[in-house]
Amino acid sequence: xxxxxxxxxxxxxxxxxxxxxxxxxxNTAFDYFPWYQQFPGKGPALLxxxxxxxxxxxxxxxxxxxxxxxxxxxxxxxDSQPGDSATYFCVGGxxxxxxxxxxxxxxxxxx
Amino acid sequence: xxxVTQTPRYLIKTRxxxxxxxxxPISGHRSVSWYQQTPGQGLQFLFEYFxxxxxxKGNFPGRFSGRQFSNSRSEMNVSTLExxxxxxxxxxxxxxxxxxxxxxxxxxxxxxx
Numbered sequence: 001x002x003x004x005x006x007x008x009x010x011x012x013x014x015x016x017x018x019x020x021x022x023x024x025x026x027n028t029a030f031d032y033f034p035w036y037q038q039f040p041g042k043g044p045a046l047l048x049x050x051x052x053x054x055x056x057x058x059x060x061x062x063x064x065x066x067x068x069x070x071x072x073x074x075x076x077x078x079d080s081q082p083g084d085s086a087t088y089f090c091v092g093g094x095x096x097x098x099x100x101x102x103x104x105x106x107x108x109x110x111x
Numbered sequence: 112x113x114x115v116t117q118t119p120r121y122l123i124k125t126r127x128x129x130x131x132x133x134x135x136p137i138s139g140h141r142s143v144s145w146y147q148q149t150p151g152q153g154l155q156f157l158f159e160y161f162x163x164x165x166x167x168k169g170n171f172p173g174r175f176s177g178r179q180f181s182n183s184r185s186e187m188n189v190s191t192l193e194x195x196x197x198x199x200x201x202x203x204x205x206x207x208x209x210x211x212x213x214x215x216x217x218x219x220x221x222x223x224x
Contacts, residue, residue, distance in 0.1 A: 006153075032210050043115070043201050043215025044154070089153065093209045098144065098167040101154040 004092045006102030013080055014110050021075045021105045023090035028071070030092035035064065035075050036101070038087045047088070048075075080109045113137065115204050115216035123222045129190040132219045136183050136204030142166075143185040144213065145177060148199040157200075160185055161207055189221075197223045 005024045013019045023033075034049035050057045050064045050073065057064045061078040077084055090102040116135045124130050136143050144167075145157040156169040160179035177187045183204070189196055199220050203213040 009151075034212075041217065043203070043217050045215065046212045049212075095209050097209060098156050098159055098169070099209065099213065100156070101146075103151070103153040 004090055004100050004102040006090050006105060008105060009103065010106040010108075012108045012110065015080065015082060017080050017109070019077050019080055019084075019107055019109070021088055021090065021107075022072065023074065023102050024070075024072045025092045025100075026071065027092060027094065027100070029094040029097070030100075031095065032093035033064070033066065033073050034091045034093070034099075035062075036089045036091060038089065038104075040086075044087075044089060077107075080107075082109045082111050085109050115202060115214050117200075117202050117216040117219050119219060120217065121220045121222075123224065124192050125224050126192055126194060128192050129188065130192060130221060132187045132189075132200055132202075132221075134185045134187070134202030134204075134216060136185070136202075137214055140204035140206060140214070141183055142205045142207040142211075143179055143183065144203045144205075145185070145187050146201040146203065147171075148201055148218070149197075154201065157187065192223045194223050197221060 035047045036044035037047040038044040048059045052068045063076045066073040087104045093099045118133045142161045144159040146154040159167040163179045174190045179185045199218040201218045203215045205211040205213045
């Protein structure tokens with residue numbers, strides 16, 4: 001019940017494309033859904049986060065869509081750039097509990 | 112403001128040995144979490160310490176242990192190393208609640224031969 005399922009495992013798009021990464025969770029106690037971005041040789045860093053009281057959150061070119069009834073959420077990257085090439089992790093969190101990371105999606109944006 | 116530092120950055124050990132990894136959190140952060148990262152497995156949570164107390168624990172064998180000192184610095188110890196322990200070990204610090212951003216260090220790459 002603690003798992004966060006993430007897909008796809010890897011994704012290749014052309015510059016300007018809109019990669020979409022999908023996640024699903026089972027733990028209904030989760031009330032915090034951050035996304036972390038990791039570049040090679042670096043630790044993950046917070047990209048954007050959403051709480052279940054909103055269905056969408058946008059920060060720059062990054063948008064999270066959240067469907068509470070389906071227990072699913074996704075990350076869209078508008079006008080993707082080669083610099084967006086990284087591994088992306090969706091995460092579920094509940095108060096007092098540790099964060100649960102998805103398996104990660106390796107995104108490659110070709111020039 | 113200095114980020115999270117981890118030492119050493121790289122480590123090579125042989126099976127059966129033990130290892131200690133160190134993490135210095137961002138100044139003022141009281142929570143330190145440890146994760147194991149391997150290809151295809153994502154980030155597996157090991158444990159979290161807050162004010163010198165273990166607050167959460169993942170599903171790892173007892174060979175994995177940790178502690179936190181009064182200055183919030185943390186150490187992680189793995190005894191009787193196995194080949195499968197080869198991984199990137201990441202430390203993250205935060206102010207302390209689930210909703211606070213976790214700041215990750217660059218990790219320690221452990222190779223067990």
